[in-house]
Amino acid sequence: RIIVTGALGQIGSELIMKLRDIYGADNVLATDIRLTDSLVTTSGPFELLDVMDADRMHALAKDFGADTMMHMAALLSATAEEKPLLAWNLNMGGLVNALETSRELGLQFFTPSSIGAFGPSTPKQNTPQDTLQRPTTMYGVNKVAGELLCDYYFHKFGLDTRGVRFPGLVSYVTPPGGGTTDYAVDIYYKALEEGKYTSYIEQDTFMDMMYMPDAVQAIIDLMEADGSKLEHRNAFNVTAMSFEPEQIAASIRKHIPSFELSYDVDPVRQGIANSWPDAIDASAAKNEWGFKTLYDLDAMTEDMLAKLTQKV
Numbered sequence: 001r002i003i004v005t006g007a008l009g010q011i012g013s014e015l016i017m018k019l020r021d022i023y024g025a026d027n028v029l030a031t032d033i034r035l036t037d038s039l040v041t042t043s044g045p046f047e048l049l050d051v052m053d054a055d056r057m058h059a060l061a062k063d064f065g066a067d068t069m070m071h072m073a074a075l076l077s078a079t080a081e082e083k084p085l086l087a088w089n090l091n092m093g094g095l096v097n098a099l100e101t102s103r104e105l106g107l108q109f110f111t112p113s114s115i116g117a118f119g120p121s122t123p124k125q126n127t128p129q130d131t132l133q134r135p136t137t138m139y140g141v142n143k144v145a146g147e148l149l150c151d152y153y154f155h156k157f158g159l160d161t162r163g164v165r166f167p168g169l170v171s172y173v174t175p176p177g178g179g180t181t182d183y184a185v186d187i188y189y190k191a192l193e194e195g196k197y198t199s200y201i202e203q204d205t206f207m208d209m210m211y212m213p214d215a216v217q218a219i220i221d222l223m224e225a226d227g228s229k230l231e232h233r234n235a236f237n238v239t240a241m242s243f244e245p246e247q248i249a250a251s252i253r254k255h256i257p258s259f260e261l262s263y264d265v266d267p268v269r270q271g272i273a274n275s276w277p278d279a280i281d282a283s284a285a286k287n288e289w290g291f292k293t294l295y296d297l298d299a300m301t302e303d304m305l306a307k308l309t310q311k312v
């Protein structure tokens, strides 16, 4: 039985549906700080939870009879740069509460890290699994500290903690909020609504990306993997592709030939993007737990446009 925090977030909203599909709706407790009417809150158990409320988190997990915790609640990179102290308190305070609840109740534990855990001094091409991590964003500081804290709970308390470093995630169910890679989501909405998009990330800015179905499957594959085979645990590099704005525009033009891309660069989010790798190496995840992806850029574009056409 699985308790999920941040269940209404960009990852959470699709993770919940996949978990309920596999393990049964009643075995997946969705929690979030707010209640908005959605498939997440209507297709199975839902409870309001502020991840800063350790007592309520413990009580919910215990009463539900959880054996697994997936902690997805966090502020993303751009929001964290606007409100760094709030980001530290929420991202780290929420994580400590989730780890403590999991330790006290003996839950298997998952939380995501990010390519944001790398910084300007990290090798940008084929970024290794084990390498220099000196991020220059509060989000990156949170992710590096989070990776180390999850490793600590494994070594110190034997807690079965697991995690991946996600790239930018593209999805159509719930628009992301406050990320740097969100341009790669917004562009599809605007392509359909207006036939054009003004990108806040400049041309030739390469970042790792992944389509959400592949990201959700990666979480499940890692959590189902044989723990004795995991050399790494809480920070597996995972990626499906690396592209820059012109390439996603070219992919869209295969469906909307008249699509126009222009630029109005946001220095804050461009600065964050510049500090991240261009393309990371996911071989540890492939070797240790069989990580794989189904969607490349054109397959993602085709599915995004089809699903958004149905949605809008």
Ligand code: VAH
Pocket: 076, 077, 078, 114, 115, 116, 139, 166, 167, 168, 169, 176, 178, 179, 180, 181, 182
């Ligand atoms: C963000 N989508 O942009 C998140 C993610 C790698 C990017 O961490 O902050």
